[in-house]
Amino acid sequence: MNTADQYLKTIYVVQKQEDGPASTGSIADSLGVSPASANEMIGKLEERGLAEHEKYKGVRLTDDGIVRARDALQTYCIIERFLANVLAVEEFRDEARELEAVIDDTVAERLDTIIDRQPECPDCFDPETDACACLEIAAAPVEPDQ
Amino acid sequence: MVAVSVSQRIASDDQLARLLQIGIVLEEVVEARAHHHYQSLDAELDEEIEDLLADAADESAEHRRRLESLIEGLGVESVPFDEIEELVGARYGRTQPEDFDGVLYDQLCNEETAYKFYDDLIQAIEESDAEFSVDRAELLDELHAIREDEAEGVSEVTEVMERR
Numbered sequence: 205m206n207t208a209d210q211y212l213k214t215i216y217v218v219q220k221q222e223d224g225p226a227s228t229g230s231i232a233d234s235l236g237v238s239p240a241s242a243n244e245m246i247g248k249l250e251e252r253g254l255a256e257h258e259k260y261k262g263v264r265l266t267d268d269g270i271v272r273a274r275d276a277l278q279t280y281c282i283i284e285r286f287l288a289n290v291l292a293v294e295e296f297r298d299e300a301r302e303l304e305a306v307i308d309d310t311v312a313e314r315l316d317t318i319i320d321r322q323p324e325c326p327d328c329f330d331p332e333t334d335a336c337a338c339l340e341i342a343a344a345p346v347e348p349d350q
Numbered sequence: 351m352v353a354v355s356v357s358q359r360i361a362s363d364d365q366l367a368r369l370l371q372i373g374i375v376l377e378e379v380v381e382a383r384a385h386h387h388y389q390s391l392d393a394e395l396d397e398e399i400e401d402l403l404a405d406a407a408d409e410s411a412e413h414r415r416r417l418e419s420l421i422e423g424l425g426v427e428s429v430p431f432d433e434i435e436e437l438v439g440a441r442y443g444r445t446q447p448e449d450f451d452g453v454l455y456d457q458l459c460n461e462e463t464a465y466k467f468y469d470d471l472i473q474a475i476e477e478s479d480a481e482f483s484v485d486r487a488e489l490l491d492e493l494h495a496i497r498e499d500e501a502e503g504v505s506e507v508t509e510v511m512e513r514r
Contacts, residue, residue, distance in 0.1 A: 286372075287368075290434070293368075306360070310462065311372075311466060314459070317383075318379060320441070
């Protein structure tokens with residue numbers, strides 16, 4: 205997933221969280237980059253017709269931007285689910301974040317053929333936990349009622 | 351709040367090992383899909399496609415062994431082939447191609463995907479200044495060789511598709 209896609213995914217999630225345009229500060233915080241870097245990339249996304257920036261309000265994705273962002277989010281869900289369910293990685297969220305830049309959409313699509321992703325993906329993505337909300341992790345055994 | 355890293359580099363042995371494991375799974379998926387395709391062709395055998403798929407499965411098995419040897423050098427376990435084959439088998443019906451053209455197209459996707467994966471992996475390693483437990487030059491030589499095989503695979507499938 206390239207850097208532009210990582211931004212689109214983040215803007216999409218922040219927009220949903222803030223229920224309106226995403227502020228540059230929130231986007232920069234989420235990505236762990238400086239506001240200047242975020243502004244530069246937002247400018248590039250605007251040039252490509254993927255986002256619109258309104259002064260003092262924030263960034264809003266265009267329809268094309270939303271499509272790309274949802275694809276990127278889906279790729280991210282595939283990586284998380286693959287790490288958790290196929291490779292049994294405990295820290296799958298951290299690792300998904302580390303690896304997402306190296307995993308291309310086409311690679312994720314092939315990995316998707318062996319995971320059991322839910323049809324609601326990527327609407328299942330929960331920004332609070334930074335993970336697919338319906339991702340089933342092998343839970344610790346439940347203590348029987350006394 | 352979401353926290354997404356925009357780092358594109360590989361910083362540690364663990365990250366490298368995980369990516370090599372993903373490479374092994376991709377090879378296993380290719381190998382298992384080629385095997386399933388091969389079996390599903392029994393009604394009307396087509397020698398050219400049969401040979402192509404058999405070669406693809408052999409090549410994937412060979413790549414898998416080479417990747418396994420690399421991750422062994424990193425002190426990490428490989429990925430169990432039986433389990434991956436089971437997963438491919440369980441979900442295969444949903445994505446099974448319907449005819450020879452579909453089989454060839456699926457094989458083209460396999461080769462192209464593998465090429466893209468190794469290409470991105472090589473780039474990420476080259477951009478990283480991390481010290482790995484395996485020799486960097488040997489690691490890159492091995493990955494370049496595997497990537498070259500995938501490029502040849504793409505050409506072979508494309509040639510067969512163009513002839514038909």
